[in-house]
Amino acid sequence: MKKYLLPLTAALAVFVAGCSGSADGGKADPSATLTIAATPVPHAEILKEIKPLLARQGVNIEIKVFTDYVQPNMQVAQKQIDANFFQTEPYLDAFNKERGTDLVKVVGVHIEPFGAYSKKFTSIDQLPDGADVVIPNDPSNNSRALLLLAGHGLVKLKNPDDRLATLKDVVENPKHLKFRELEAAMLPRVLDQVDLALINTNYALAAKLNPVKDALLIEDKNSPYVNFLVSRADNKDDPRVQKLAAALTSPEVKAFIEKNYGGAVLPAF
Missing domain, CATH: 3.40.190.10 (Periplasmic binding protein-like II)
Incomplete structure (x- = not known):
């Protein structure tokens, strides 16, 4: 009987893996940590500001800071990170076209006059x-x-x-x-x-x-270059992403931006 134990165990593992939720299959675990890529200023600072607000709503976020504009998109596309917050719509459009990715806008948050x-x-x-x-x-x-x-x-x-x-x-x-x-x-x-x-x-x-x-x-306040929260099409409607989007466009964030950046960053909502 022992010679059948290993194949049976392997088959069971495959069956369990196939039945479990994943980024590609079932729904995301609502209690799982949401990972967000961001550049240091002001994006990561804004995310840190709303982290306690989201925690009270049952959403834990992990902020991964990058100093370039390529890896935050590539790692979201490759499902290593859930979402990112650093880019404008024209940049996203050009990136998707050049790299063959299909990242999507979730919500516009602020303008950084160039x-x-x-x-x-x-x-x-x-x-x-x-x-x-x-x-x-x-x-x-x-x-x-x-x-x-x-x-x-x-x-x-x-x-x-x-x-x-x-x-x-x-x-x-x-x-x-x-x-x-x-x-x-x-x-x-x-x-x-x-x-x-x-x-x-x-x-x-x-x-x-x-x-x-x-x-x-x-640039003046009419700049069309709004900075967006960005995700993939398969997780845009994840309740955790939607709660993050709501928090980023909350009165608390608007007040934080207006208080801390002196016109260098402008709310877009």
Whole structure:
């Protein structure tokens, strides 16, 4: 009889695994910890603020902090993490298209007005002919930088409303600006070495820059670049994700944003 014990045990294990809930099959365990990827400022700070609020609703969250924009999406797509909070819709659309992922928006939370910074000049009018300008190299933020410059007459784009414009779409460059494209997280680190850097607000804040005071150019409150909570299509309606979405758009979060970021971050609800 002993020779049948191992196959029977293995078969039983397969049967139990097949009957248990999983990310691919049954419903998620409502008591399981929800993992969320976020960049440090302000996203992880906002998540930490609502962690006690969610705990009172029976939802425990684990915040995984990243300093880049690629891994938070890849790990959600690969089901290593449940959701993320760091990106705008144009960035998400470009990422899905480029990487073949199918991540989805859950709720819009805030706007981080994008800015242009310099350690050499105090006014954009001082920017010299042939200035060295660095912009993000990802498709969404690359065009966002160009749109900001175009809005202030520093360049002219073929289509001034194209949210995926590239340097190839620059049709006029009256100051002969010399552009370089770098990873968004690197831009604050090279600010001392260039004439102008177009920097995402989360990285500007982390580098102790005050977008309201320090930016030579900055998007206004009508910026379409809202930061979203993002998940997969298969877990968007998970009650834990929906409770997180509600908490991120609560009066508590609105008050936290308005109190702590002085206009550098604006509620989008």
